[in-house]
Amino acid sequence: MVAKLPVQSPVLTAVGLAFFALNWCNPLMAQIEYLPGIQWPEPKVVSPGDAHSPPSDAIVLFDGQDLSAWENGGNWIVDNGEAVVGKGDIKTKQGFGDCQLHIEWSAPTEVKGNGQGRGNSGVFIMDNYEVQVLDSYNNPTYFEGQAGAIYKQTPPAINAMNPPGKWNIYDIIWTAPRFDDTGQLRSPAYITALHNGVLILNHFELLGDTPWHRPPKYQAHADKLPIRLQDHGNPVRYRNIWLRELKPITATQLRPPVFYNHDTGEETPVE
Numbered sequence: 001m002v003a004k005l006p007v008q009s010p011v012l013t014a015v016g017l018a019f020f021a022l023n024w025c026n027p028l029m030a031q032i033e034y035l036p037g038i039q040w041p042e043p044k045v046v047s048p049g050d051a052h053s054p055p056s057d058a059i060v061l062f063d064g065q066d067l068s069a070w071e072n073g074g075n076w077i078v079d080n081g082e083a084v085v086g087k088g089d090i091k092t093k094q095g096f097g098d099c100q101l102h103i104e105w106s107a108p109t110e111v112k113g114n115g116q117g118r119g120n121s122g123v124f125i126m127d128n129y130e131v132q133v134l135d136s137y138n139n140p141t142y143f144e145g146q147a148g149a150i151y152k153q154t155p156p157a158i159n160a161m162n163p164p165g166k167w168n169i170y171d172i173i174w175t176a177p178r179f180d181d182t183g184q185l186r187s188p189a190y191i192t193a194l195h196n197g198v199l200i201l202n203h204f205e206l207l208g209d210t211p212w213h214r215p216p217k218y219q220a221h222a223d224k225l226p227i228r229l230q231d232h233g234n235p236v237r238y239r240n241i242w243l244r245e246l247k248p249i250t251a252t253q254l255r256p257p258v259f260y261n262h263d264t265g266e267e268t269p270v271e
C-alpha cells in the first residue's frame, strides 16, 4: 500500500503562520526557552586553506619538497613537487588515529597493464586498512578492488575517476577501531570518503584489515599507527598530502537541562 502524504491546505498554512507570529510577538504569552546546561569549549579558529594550501591546523605530510616525514622516503622519487612510487612502501614516521586525510594522486599518464596491474598503489590507514588506489578509468576489475574501494570489503559507491595523468583527490574521514585491554574489539573502524569531491564511502563499517589472501579480521593494535602508501610496482604519483587529527569535543554538564520562563524566571526540569 502506498502511503498518502498529508495535503497542507493554504488556508491552514496561513492560520498556522499567524498563530506562530502571534505567539512569538504576544507579550502576554510566556517565552519558554530550552537551556541545555552544557558548557562547550569555544571551537578553535582554523583558516580553511584552499586548493594549494592545507587548513592551518593540518599536519603536512608531503608538500612537494621532500619525504622527510616518511620512512623509506629516500627510495621514492621526488620531482616537480610530486612523489613517485619507488622501491618499497613508505609510511609516516608519526602515527595517527582518528583523522581527516587529504591526499592527491595520479595514475601514470602512459597506460600500461590492466585490471589490478594498472596504476595500482594504495593508501593504508593505520598501516592496515587499504583505500585502493588504481587506474579505474575504463579499466575493469573486481569492484571491491577498484579505486576508492576498501580493498576486498566494499566497492566505492560510484566511480569518480579522472583519466590517467590527471590528478585525483581523496578526502577521507577516519574513525579508528577501539580495542579493550584484553585485545577484544570494542568498536570497529569507520570511514567516510570523497573521490574528487564526490561521496564514495559513507560511514562504512570496516570488517577488519584488508589483505588479499584471507578474509578481513581485526587484530588489536596501538591507538595510533602510520599512514602507509603502497608500492605495487606502478609509478603512481602523489602530492599535497596532509592530515588533521580529530578529537571528540569534551563538554561539561554544568547543570541539568531546563525550560526557562523568561517572564517569571521559573525553571522547569526537562523530563
Ligand code: MG
Binding pocket: 120, 121, 122, 130, 132, 133, 230, 232
Ligand atoms: Mg593497492
